[in-house]
Amino acid sequence: MRIFSQRATVIVLAQLGVAGSGWAQAPDGAAVFRAACASCHERPGPDSRAPALDVLRQLAPESIVTALTVGNMFRQAQTLSAAEKRAVAEFVAGRPVGTPVPATAAGRCAAPARPFDPGRGPSWNGWGNGVENARYQPADRGGLTADLVPRLTLKWAFGFAGVTSARAQPAVAGGRVFVGGESGDVHALDAKTGCTYWTFHAPAGIRTAISVGPYRAPGGGRGYAVYFADGNATAYAVDASTGRALWSRKVDDHPFARATGSPTLYNGRLYVPLSGVGEEGQGGRLQYECCTFRGSVTALDASTGAVVWKTYSIPEEPRPRGRNKEGVQTWGPAGGGIWSAPTVDPRRRLIYVATGNGYAGPPQRTTDAVLALDLETGRLKWASQLTPNDVWTGGCPRENTDNANCPETLGPDHDLSMSPVLARRSDGTDVLIVHQKSGMAYALDPDRNGAIVWQYRAGQGSGLGGQWGAAADERLAYFGVADTLSPTPGGMRAVRIDTGEPVWSAPPPPKLCGAARGCSSAQGGAVTVVPGIVFSASSDGGLRAYSTTDGSIVWQFDTNREFETVNGVKANGGAMDGAGPVVAGGMLYVTSGYVSLIGRPGNVLLAFGVDR
Numbered sequence: 001m002r003i004f005s006q007r008a009t010v011i012v013l014a015q016l017g018v019a020g021s022g023w024a025q026a027p028d029g030a031a032v033f034r035a036a037c038a039s040c041h042e043r044p045g046p047d048s049r050a051p052a053l054d055v056l057r058q059l060a061p062e063s064i065v066t067a068l069t070v071g072n073m074f075r076q077a078q079t080l081s082a083a084e085k086r087a088v089a090e091f092v093a094g095r096p097v098g099t100p101v102p103a104t105a106a107g108r109c110a111a112p113a114r115p116f117d118p119g120r121g122p123s124w125n126g127w128g129n130g131v132e133n134a135r136y137q138p139a140d141r142g143g144l145t146a147d148l149v150p151r152l153t154l155k156w157a158f159g160f161a162g163v164t165s166a167r168a169q170p171a172v173a174g175g176r177v178f179v180g181g182e183s184g185d186v187h188a189l190d191a192k193t194g195c196t197y198w199t200f201h202a203p204a205g206i207r208t209a210i211s212v213g214p215y216r217a218p219g220g221g222r223g224y225a226v227y228f229a230d231g232n233a234t235a236y237a238v239d240a241s242t243g244r245a246l247w248s249r250k251v252d253d254h255p256f257a258r259a260t261g262s263p264t265l266y267n268g269r270l271y272v273p274l275s276g277v278g279e280e281g282q283g284g285r286l287q288y289e290c291c292t293f294r295g296s297v298t299a300l301d302a303s304t305g306a307v308v309w310k311t312y313s314i315p316e317e318p319r320p321r322g323r324n325k326e327g328v329q330t331w332g333p334a335g336g337g338i339w340s341a342p343t344v345d346p347r348r349r350l351i352y353v354a355t356g357n358g359y360a361g362p363p364q365r366t367t368d369a370v371l372a373l374d375l376e377t378g379r380l381k382w383a384s385q386l387t388p389n390d391v392w393t394g395g396c397p398r399e400n401t402d403n404a405n406c407p408e409t410l411g412p413d414h415d416l417s418m419s420p421v422l423a424r425r426s427d428g429t430d431v432l433i434v435h436q437k438s439g440m441a442y443a444l445d446p447d448r449n450g451a452i453v454w455q456y457r458a459g460q461g462s463g464l465g466g467q468w469g470a471a472a473d474e475r476l477a478y479f480g481v482a483d484t485l486s487p488t489p490g491g492m493r494a495v496r497i498d499t500g501e502p503v504w505s506a507p508p509p510p511k512l513c514g515a516a517r518g519c520s521s522a523q524g525g526a527v528t529v530v531p532g533i534v535f536s537a538s539s540d541g542g543l544r545a546y547s548t549t550d551g552s553i554v555w556q557f558d559t560n561r562e563f564e565t566v567n568g569v570k571a572n573g574g575a576m577d578g579a580g581p582v583v584a585g586g587m588l589y590v591t592s593g594y595v596s597l598i599g600r601p602g603n604v605l606l607a608f609g610v611d612r
Helices: 006-016 028-035 061-071 081-093
Strands: 153-159 169-173 177-180 183-188 196-201 213-218 222-229 234-239 245-250 265-266 269-274 298-303 307-312 319-323 329-332 343-345 348-354 356-360 371-375 381-387 421-424 431-436 440-445 451-457 476-480 491-494 504-507 526-532 535-538 543-547 555-560 582-584 587-595 599-609
Touching: 028 081, 061 081, 169 582, 177 599, 183 222, 213 265, 234 269, 265 343, 329 356, 329 582, 343 421, 381 526, 491 535, 526 582, 535 587
Parallel strands: none
Antiparallel strands: 153 599, 169 177, 177 183, 183 196, 213 222, 222 234, 234 245, 265 269, 269 298, 298 307, 319 329, 343 348, 348 371, 371 381, 421 431, 431 440, 440 451, 476 491, 491 504, 526 535, 535 543, 543 555, 582 587, 587 599
8 A cells, every 4th residue: 555655755755855865874963953053052141032952951852853843943943854853853862762761760650550451440532532522521430520620639740751742632541541742652650649550652752642442462362552643653552551562553654744633443443643734834945845745544453553544635646736936846735634533433434534724736625624434445425625725834925926835825724623523413413513723613414425504603713723622512512712813812612512502602711821921811722521511721721610501610720830740750831732631530630731833831741639
């Protein structure tokens, strides 16, 4: 099976400096640092926002690579090749990419772990706590209801070493918490105390949620695995009891392929979505042959990692489009990244994915759309496009007549970045609920090729920041509002699943982060609902519980501080975006710290509970 066209692979790798006979040896990381980084980081002045080299040396090399490729240093590093970014990261960190953080005895579990059984006790498994991605936790599994939430207190904190972001969502199963980090480490923690059972290291940062499920060993044995994907477009299965690697599978060879959306585990298959955020920002660079990445979802055998099928969000391979004003060849169509976890519909034997904007024309009907794929074969059954002609790349002006790298008219960059929520109406019919960066929320009919059932304007819309996840209970759907570029970001909304009729609207609360750089009230992160309460983690560092009755805030916690951690790692909270809160067994878990083109640093997992 061809994962990426050979010609385009050679072109992109060559221009990034990671392939070809002319690349005889790895770049000198120290020399790259002196040439590209030292002016800001070697001796920063008193008013400089750049951290000094001795501060950078505390970071993991994987975290530095993330910052240089898709994080807050993306624009400053865009002229560096992939090999140069890796070399400078290894020079600064003092160790190669792929080597784990030095082991420490702090926070290790003293007692041996009981045999792992995910059926023992409450759980939150995968991104949406079910393949419908409704992000709903009933009282019998969550152990939290509206009367208990005001009594929540912090029980323990876990620090992620060597990183400035904590963007991965934890999973809870069998009395353990499984969570990844931007250093490439996945940790298995005790759900009640936070002590560490084991740590597994992947060679790239992890921002996906984790799923837990069974696997079959080659010799016929059975066990349970944790499944996730990393920033190098590689999926993994790791034994949940021991942390032993079972398999890994590179699912796309494009150098800008990233797993931002969480893999979905269902019936012995792992469905892995990919986005291409790094290429999306390259369009304005005349030296770059924009663009060749296409979003995709790959079905893997959960026991072996073997590829069952792979489907691109843009069926047509990129082809030459012309040359830009520097004479550089351009390519298209491209884009349609899949930022979020796929949603499975067992009754219709379909899998739904939401796609982002195009990077290069010609425009496609499968961008900014919900796609329905056959669960067994990956064949496209239908596409429901919500914003046509949205071709957008960073660094391009609104109108372009002389630069083939950029679209003639720049699109609004109104991705669908959340997983479709498969919800049921009171008459027994199903709808797919999505919330777009445009500020519009929709219910689509899966029995009529995604026809719009209702639409609701939840916010003003913004090209910056995502809408990462709605939630739904038996009656209502809940949306956080990002509106990052608007004068009044933030807020919460609730509408009726049946009709889209608004039930309540909560304004942005007062910011908890004050005048800190990057402080925002945006609430684009995924929300989570339990009986009587919907939780929202905000970019201002606030974790809030809203009444599902009227939208009033009944509990709030400010994560903008340093925490004493069970593993002895210095850790603090910051912005929260992307991943949402997780509820299981009377506990509430959330990661704090989000640094990309937006956000503020942090590196902590917080666990809350109620004294009974």
